[in-house]
Every structure is written in structure tokens, then in C-alpha cells.
Amino acid sequence: MKKNCLQDLRNVYSSLNKSEQKVAKYVLDHPKEVINLTISELAEVSGVSDTTVFRLCNKLGFSGYQSFKINLAGCAIKPLENLHEEVLPTDDAYIVMQRLALGYNYSFEKTIKSNKIDKLNLVVDKLKQANKVYFFGMGGSFPFAQDAYHKFVRNGITGFVTADLHWQFMYISTSDENDIVFIFSNSGSNKDLLDVIAYSKEQGRCVISITSNAKSPIALNSDISLIAYGREYNLRSEALESRLSTLLLIDTLYMMVAIDSEQSQENTLNNLYKIREGISKRRV
Numbered sequence: 001m002k003k004n005c006l007q008d009l010r011n012v013y014s015s016l017n018k019s020e021q022k023v024a025k026y027v028l029d030h031p032k033e034v035i036n037l038t039i040s041e042l043a044e045v046s047g048v049s050d051t052t053v054f055r056l057c058n059k060l061g062f063s064g065y066q067s068f069k070i071n072l073a074g075c076a077i078k079p080l081e082n083l084h085e086e087v088l089p090t091d092d093a094y095i096v097m098q099r100l101a102l103g104y105n106y107s108f109e110k111t112i113k114s115n116k117i118d119k120l121n122l123v124v125d126k127l128k129q130a131n132k133v134y135f136f137g138m139g140g141s142f143p144f145a146q147d148a149y150h151k152f153v154r155n156g157i158t159g160f161v162t163a164d165l166h167w168q169f170m171y172i173s174t175s176d177e178n179d180i181v182f183i184f185s186n187s188g189s190n191k192d193l194l195d196v197i198a199y200s201k202e203q204g205r206c207v208i209s210i211t212s213n214a215k216s217p218i219a220l221n222s223d224i225s226l227i228a229y230g231r232e233y234n235l236r237s238e239a240l241e242s243r244l245s246t247l248l249l250i251d252t253l254y255m256m257v258a259i260d261s262e263q264s265q266e267n268t269l270n271n272l273y274k275i276r277e278g279i280s281k282r283r284v
Contacts, residue, residue: 023053103240211225
């Protein structure tokens with residue numbers, strides 16, 4: 001069972017000396033505030049010495065004040081195990097950051113479990129065999145198409161990226177048999193992108209997508225669909241966590257293509273060198 005310093009403080013409170021009780025009371029009354037205090041600051045507001053605070057941490061089973069604070073942070077901020085908590089208007093910046101970090105970590109774990117290794121390997125094979133890859137996205141999902149394009153160019157993959165619907169249809173019209181259409185859509189329900197997928201299939205092109213919903217129309221109509229897990233927050237209409245989950249998938253595919261073979265690694269390193277060499281000439 002995970003250690004809970006707040007519960008432990010309540011359990012041992014009556015057995016503590018008066019100085020230790022002062023510290024314990026302050027921690028129990030202001031747990032979120034204490035997370036941001038140094039040992040000297042906690043000692044000062046409690047009216048005791050640093051040694052008293054350190055001794056109390058030891059009594060609770062911690063090696064020092066820092067390990068105590070780490071545990072306190074997990075107790076003061078109710079864990080997001082059920083993932084139903086929202087960031088609250090009353091939360092300070094540190095608490096918001098803690099909540100988001102816990103949510104991001106959970107989303108990463110769910111994303112890893114939601115995408116089987118065989119499917120990831122299949123996408124990597126398709127990318128390596130493709131003559132060209134077209135990266136399409138719209139609205140808030142377009143930056144991911146740009147990021148993927150930017151990364152895979154380093155692998156030596158010939159790619160094109162656009163958020164313009166007319167350009168997307170033009171690219172597909174002039175595409176070749178081994179070209180791939182890579183769709184990014186958080187909701188997985190963008191009507192224009194669904195039309196792009198339908199037209200891509202008419203042309204016999206392989207469609208790969210990354211969405212946050214495995215049962216969305218875009219995911220179901222893609223030849224290969226990857227899932228970027230993420231919750232939605234009431235304070236924002238767009239999912240916060242699926243953005244980072246999408247980047248996790250992009251980076252994973254990029255690295256898998258890069259390390260696939262010694263030749264792939266050499267090509268990627270050579271391309272990176274050329275890119276850096278070209279960019280360096282534009283820097284002051």
C-alpha cells in the first residue's frame with residue numbers, strides 16, 4: 001500500500017512532543033502550501049527548529065525532508081487514478097502542474113497499451129517502402145502533421161504537408177501507387193478529412209491515421225489507425241493530453257524508422273548533418 005504521510009501524521013499525532021505537534025498541525029492544516037516550503041521555512045512558520053522538522057520526517061519513515069515533500073505532494077493532490085478530476089479554479093500553479101503531469105503520464109501508459117507492436121511495425125514498414133508520404137491535418141491537429149513531416153524528412157522520406165483541402169486533393173490526384181496518406185485528427189470526425197480518406201482509397205492509396213478515438217469515423221475508415229489517448233478538460237474544449245500522446249507516437253515511429261538498420265541510421269545521421277549545415281548558415 002502506498003505510504004500516506006498525512007494519514008501517518010494523524011495516527012502518530014498524540015505520541016509526538018509539543019514541538020513536533022506544531023509541525024504536524026501546520027502540515028495537516030496547510031498541506032498544499034507546505035509542498036512549496038523549504039525545511040527552514042516550514043520550521044519558521046511552525047515556530048520550531050530545522051532539526052525538529054527533520055526529526056519528524058524520520059519518525060514518519062522518510063530519509064529526509066525532500067522525500068517527505070514528494071510523498072506529501074501525492075497526498076495533498078488527490079491522485080488521478082480514476083481520471084475524473086478536473087483542474088480546479090482554486091488550484092495554484094504547482095498543483096495544476098502536478099495534476100497535468102499525472103494525467104500526461106497516465107495517457108502515455110494508455111497510449112502504449114492501445115497500440116500493439118505489430119501495428120506500429122506495420123506502419124514503420126509502410127513508411128520505409130513509401131515513395132512519398134502526404135501529411136494532412138486541419139485546425140488544432142495540423143501542427144502534428146507539420147511535426148511529423150519535419151521529423152520524417154530527417155529519415156530521408158520524401159514528404160508533403162498541408163492543411164488546405166484543395167491541395168490535399170491535388171496531391172492525392174498526382175500521387176503514385178506506393179505513396180501514403182497520413183491523417184492527423186484528434187476527434188477523428190472531421191468531415192473534410194473523411195472526404196480526403198475516401199478519395200485516397202479511390203486512388204488505391206494506403207491511409208494511416210492518428211486519432212484519440214478508436215471508434216471514430218476516421219479511425220474506422222483508415223487502413224491503419226493509431227490511438228493517441230487523452231482526456232478532455234472542462235476548462236478547454238480540446239484535449240490536452242492527447243496532444244502529447246500524439247507526439248509520443250510520432251517520435252516512436254521516427255525513431256523506429258531511424259534505427260531500423262545500420263543503413264537507416266547512417267542515412268538519418270547524414271540527413272541531420274546536411275540539415276544542420278544548411279540551417280547553420282542562416283544563424284548569426
